[in-house]
Amino acid sequence: MWPSRTRTETVTCLACGDQVTRSMAREYDKHGDRWDREDKEFEHLCKSCHDELCHYPRDELEALLVESEAGETDRDAFLADYLETVEERYGTLEEES
CATH class of the missing domain: 3.30.60 (Wheat Germ Agglutinin (Isolectin 2); domain 1)
Structure with a gap:
């Protein structure tokens, strides 16, 4: 109950x-x-x-954060690894003009 x-x-x-x-x-x-x-x-x-909060779906986000060692490495190393992994899987982020 x-x-x-x-x-x-x-x-x-x-x-x-x-x-x-x-x-x-x-x-x-x-x-x-x-x-x-x-x-x-x-x-x-x-x-x-x-x-x-952003209320959009966050499929695969938690696994990606764990894989990128969020909270276990310094901020710069985490961000570099996270960005590299995201670009490998989903392509580069380009700003819209």
Whole structure:
């Protein structure tokens, strides 16, 4: 059975760090599948940070971030590896004029 949604649990927004009541937050599932809840622990975003997110599909993004060692290498090395991998798989990004 699902826990009651009337609880006043406090959660921390993973983007800004603010503590908000659970009712004022949105669940975030880094795997992009918030409906499959078995054995999951969700992170949370406050409503304003959630509204600022891009809500387009992010197929393959989590695997690409893990492969590019996000959070495990310094920022410059990660960005260089990420860009190289994206260009190899999807082509170069060109600005539209």
